Amino acid sequence: MELRVTATTLEVLHGGKRVAAHPLNARRGAHTTTPEHMPASHRAHLQWTPAKLIAWAERIGAATAAVVRWQMEHRAHPEQGYRSCLGLMRLGRQYGGDRLEAACARAQSIRSPHYKSIASILRSGLDQRPLAAPVAVQATLPLHENVRGPGYYH
Incomplete structure (x- = not known):
């Protein structure tokens, strides 16, 4: 050559x-x-644009759209997020739009809007369990002469 x-x-x-x-x-x-x-798998991506992927996700729901937007915004080039988004489409066909939307909502709640996380949530059925409400944690300060508390700084 x-x-x-x-x-x-x-x-x-x-x-x-x-x-x-x-x-x-x-x-x-x-x-x-x-x-x-180009390889056939790459040629298939040419028909997609970020706008088309986001429009598809919006038809599923707000959480799915947020995950697709995240994929586009957190890559050096939006095209790098296409495989994940096309994977989400496949998950939607496999599990249905309602379950995909619930899985995307759960993935966002745990701050992990990645394809692997969403696929794992669907495989394990966690999307079908209610999201736990955030528990308010009341921090109590230990009693000690060196702990000044918030009033000291006003």
Whole structure:
């Protein structure tokens, strides 16, 4: 295999014959991808956009939409969240929208809006249990002469 690089093109040669050619991006560090040279799984992602994924999630419910938005916002590039979002779609087909919505709500309540967490919640059936109300914890200060309490700082 041999590569031929010009100012505008990268060519791949095999046995002296060109088997592929890619245009080079003029921006430093940028890349170009020819869809027909992508793996089939990556090509399938081309039809999706963040807006389409969020619109799908909103039809399921507010918690699912929040998880999908989180996936898009917490990645260097929104496309990196597509696999997780497509996985959520698969979970929705497998378990139903109501269960997916409940699992996303639970995942948010434990601050873990990740695909793996949501899949685990669904597998274990935790989505079908009520969310526990947050317990108010009343902190009591130990009695000691060095503990000043909040009144000291006013």
